[in-house]
Amino acid sequence: MNHFHACIRRAPWLLSCALLLSACGPGKAPEPAAPQPRAVRAALVESGPAEAPIIASGVLASRDEARLAFKSGGVVRRIAVRAGDSVRKGEVLAEIETTEIGAGVAQARAAHDKARRDLERGRQLYADDVITREQLDDLGTAETVARAQLDAAQYNLGHAQIVAPADGVVLRRYVEPRETVAAGQPIVEIGQTGSGHVLKLGLADRDVVRVALGDRADIEFDAYPTQRFAARVVEISRAADPRSGTFPIEIELDAASIPAQVRLPSGLVGRATITARGAGATRSYVPLAALVEGDQHATTIFTLDGQVAHRRKVAIAFVAGEQAALEQPLPEGTRLITDGASYLVDGETVRVVD
Numbered sequence: 001m002n003h004f005h006a007c008i009r010r011a012p013w014l015l016s017c018a019l020l021l022s023a024c025g026p027g028k029a030p031e032p033a034a035p036q037p038r039a040v041r042a043a044l045v046e047s048g049p050a051e052a053p054i055i056a057s058g059v060l061a062s063r064d065e066a067r068l069a070f071k072s073g074g075v076v077r078r079i080a081v082r083a084g085d086s087v088r089k090g091e092v093l094a095e096i097e098t099t100e101i102g103a104g105v106a107q108a109r110a111a112h113d114k115a116r117r118d119l120e121r122g123r124q125l126y127a128d129d130v131i132t133r134e135q136l137d138d139l140g141t142a143e144t145v146a147r148a149q150l151d152a153a154q155y156n157l158g159h160a161q162i163v164a165p166a167d168g169v170v171l172r173r174y175v176e177p178r179e180t181v182a183a184g185q186p187i188v189e190i191g192q193t194g195s196g197h198v199l200k201l202g203l204a205d206r207d208v209v210r211v212a213l214g215d216r217a218d219i220e221f222d223a224y225p226t227q228r229f230a231a232r233v234v235e236i237s238r239a240a241d242p243r244s245g246t247f248p249i250e251i252e253l254d255a256a257s258i259p260a261q262v263r264l265p266s267g268l269v270g271r272a273t274i275t276a277r278g279a280g281a282t283r284s285y286v287p288l289a290a291l292v293e294g295d296q297h298a299t300t301i302f303t304l305d306g307q308v309a310h311r312r313k314v315a316i317a318f319v320a321g322e323q324a325a326l327e328q329p330l331p332e333g334t335r336l337i338t339d340g341a342s343y344l345v346d347g348e349t350v351r352v353v354d
Helices: 002-024 099-127 133-158
Strands: 038-040 042-044 046-049 054-062 065-069 074-079 092-096 161-163 168-173 186-192 197-203 216-221 224-236 247-253 269-275 282-287 299-305 308-314 316-320 323-326 335-337 350-352
Touching (some): 092 186, 197 224, 197 269
Antiparallel strands (some): 046 282, 054 197, 054 269, 065 186, 074 092, 168 186, 197 247, 216 269, 224 247, 299 308, 316 323
């Protein structure tokens, strides 16, 4: 009973505390913070060639390659090199048996000696009025022919060896010692050191008319998938290959773009991307990351006006690498949204980040 009266006496004080706490409690809930603009990345529109790049595959070779052969046929005596060997200018690469050639030289020398003696006697006889002037002229002609035949035989003997025309590397060895070869049959093939590397390829007629000497190109090899080699067009054939119907061209690799540790043996298959300069016209190029949706005829991009994104429809002329060329140009200096463009709506405020 005493406990009950004590609680009654404390009730007014408890009521006052409750009212006071109610007055000090939280009032109206605070408003939520405004959302931040969406973070995006941007890039500038670039200018590039109006024509699509030409892509073709070819085979790597030394710019100056030579197939060396004997002047005369016969039996191969010795071949001193194999594929991959380095050679110096003037070094003997192969020799042919000279027995037959030497016999030809001896025969030609004997014939010339006889013709020379006949001419000397003829001059004495002509001085004694024994033979006519016509007969003396015939003897002179015979001596001239015999001397020419001797020169030819000696020339063949001098070419019974194959010597390196310049410093280089042996690319192929076609025959072995003791084989019988014909005159002019290739024995070894060398590529000259310092002449550079070229990619030999064939272009269709619709492409070759767009290419000019000096056009820039980039070359990739499967053997070096992470490397790109700068190059330029150095030779364009004006006649099609009758077997393939394509026009042969050569693209020379820039020596400065070849790292010291990279080996480029002849025969590597490479893929060239040629930038045809055409008449000098240009197009607007945009990154592929800036394309949101659509097809070649109508593709959506977002341009930036300050911090506001604007939706825009464009048409694609062609795709070159990581960029797309537009049918109609965009003003120079136009900024495009790349990363984040897929989530935007027209007129949305954005925040550009690096």
